[in-house]
Amino acid sequence: MNTITAAITAVGAYVPDFVLSNKVLETMVDTNDEWITSRTGIKERRILKDTDKGTSFLAIKAAQDLIAKANIDPLEIDMVILASATPDMPVASTGVFVATQIGATNAFAYDLQAACSSFLYGMSTASAYIASGKYKKVLLIGADKMSSIVDYTDRATCIIFGDGAGAVLFEPNYEGLGLQDEYLRSDGVGRDFLKIDAGGSLNPTSYETVRDNKHSIVQDGKTVFKYAVTNMADASELILKRNNLTNTDVDWLVPHQANKRIIDATASRMELEDSKVLVNIEKYGNTTSATLPLVLYDFEHLLKKGDNIILAAFGGGFTWGSIYLKWAYDKK
Numbered sequence: 646m647n648t649i650t651a652a653i654t655a656v657g658a659y660v661p662d663f664v665l666s667n668k669v670l671e672t673m674v675d676t677n678d679e680w681i682t683s684r685t686g687i688k689e690r691r692i693l694k695d696t697d698k699g700t701s702f703l704a705i706k707a708a709q710d711l712i713a714k715a716n717i718d719p720l721e722i723d724m725v726i727l728a729s730a731t732p733d734m735p736v737a738s739t740g741v742f743v744a745t746q747i748g749a750t751n752a753f754a755y756d757l758q759a760a761c762s763s764f765l766y767g768m769s770t771a772s773a774y775i776a777s778g779k780y781k782k783v784l785l786i787g788a789d790k791m792s793s794i795v796d797y798t799d800r801a802t803c804i805i806f807g808d809g810a811g812a813v814l815f816e817p818n819y820e821g822l823g824l825q826d827e828y829l830r831s832d833g834v835g836r837d838f839l840k841i842d843a844g845g846s847l848n849p850t851s852y853e854t855v856r857d858n859k860h861s862i863v864q865d866g867k868t869v870f871k872y873a874v875t876n877m878a879d880a881s882e883l884i885l886k887r888n889n890l891t892n893t894d895v896d897w898l899v900p901h902q903a904n905k906r907i908i909d910a911t912a913s914r915m916e917l918e919d920s921k922v923l924v925n926i927e928k929y930g931n932t933t934s935a936t937l938p939l940v941l942y943d944f945e946h947l948l949k950k951g952d953n954i955i956l957a958a959f960g961g962g963f964t965w966g967s968i969y970l971k972w973a974y975d976k977k
């Protein structure tokens with residue numbers, strides 16, 4: 646009997662046209678291009694300016710890009726997972742709306758929220774459904790309209806985040822390619838260090854919460870940075886050891902793009918040379934659930950069938966982990 650593994654067989658993406666550069670941010674808050682570049686590696690980010698469009702718009706565009714590129718019939722999709730920290734609405738699943746809009750009307754869908762680790766956790770979920778043998782096509786979309794929860798007077802957060810979406814298709818593989826191993830962790834100690842204070846069941850929206858600006862993301866950047874560096878590096882090192890991999894066995898590191906210094910620390914712990922570390926943070930900033938698929942999309946041309954890829958992420962909550970994946974195709 647052949648064992649089923651879950652492989653990524655197609656990638657799609659979408660970012661909005663509007664570019665918010667460091668230079669423009671200099672006119673909005675007390676910051677400068679040199680500080681942002683040296684502290685984070687970010688030069689610009691994309692922003693969805695249309696006030697009548699939410700995260701679903703980005704997710705639909707990325708999914709449609711994948712469907713067109715891979716030439717698949719949306720009716721064949723069994724399941725849609727929308728990884729996102731910024732759903733269109735608090736209630737009424739955004740993933741369900743997206744699935745219907747892209748014509749995946751035979752699929753069931755839902756949202757998955759684990760802050761910046763949403764897509765990594767979603768990979769685990771999508772793979773498990775495929776490996777069960779019950780589902781043949783699972784579409785995983787990572788999409789976030791971070792600009793909808795960013796306070797553009799807070800220089801500690803507004804320089805970091807951007808909007809975007811990416812999508813991957815998981816299908817069964819019988820050659821042993823696809824997801825090989827995963828190490829996923831979480832720790833509620835992180836709740837106080839990266840959050841939106843109001844608008845949930847604990848502190849519902851009120852006149853006071855709006856007046857006091859409690860609906861934007863706030864973070865203790867230094868503390869988040871410390872946990873991110875340690876945990877992303879630990880998780881990546883652990884997954885290498887557990888699979889008897891050394892730095893020469895790894896073809897690519899696909900890290901969450903939150904801060905170039907966090908990426909460098911992870912790569913250094915894995916003893917990886919720079920050329921194996923895939924980075925596009927300078928173009929998009931931190932797009933939360935969209936960073937990993939946007940990296941796969943931007944560097945798809947470099948990935949070869951059989952390549953060993955380590956994906957790693959860290960996010961609010963805290964949530965973090967690492968996945969070992971064997972790439973399943975050469976780009977046509």
Ligand SMILES: CC(C)(COP(=O)(O)OP(=O)(O)OC[C@H]1O[C@@H](n2cnc3c(N)ncnc32)[C@H](O)[C@@H]1OP(=O)(O)O)[C@@H](O)C(=O)NCCC(=O)NCCS
Nearest residue numbers: 675676677680761800801804866867869870903904959960
């Ligand atoms: C936010 C982050 C870039 C800040 O970098 P940092 O090196 O930790 O900087 P600090 O917060 O210690 O601030 C250092 C100084 O720069 C200042 N500063 C903060 N933001 C600034 C900005 N945008 N421009 C200029 N100066 C800034 C601070 O006020 C501080 O000044 P002080 O020393 O006079 O008090 C960094 O902490 C980070 O990336 N954290 C992780 C964030 C993250 O990954 N979040 C998403 C979860 S995945």
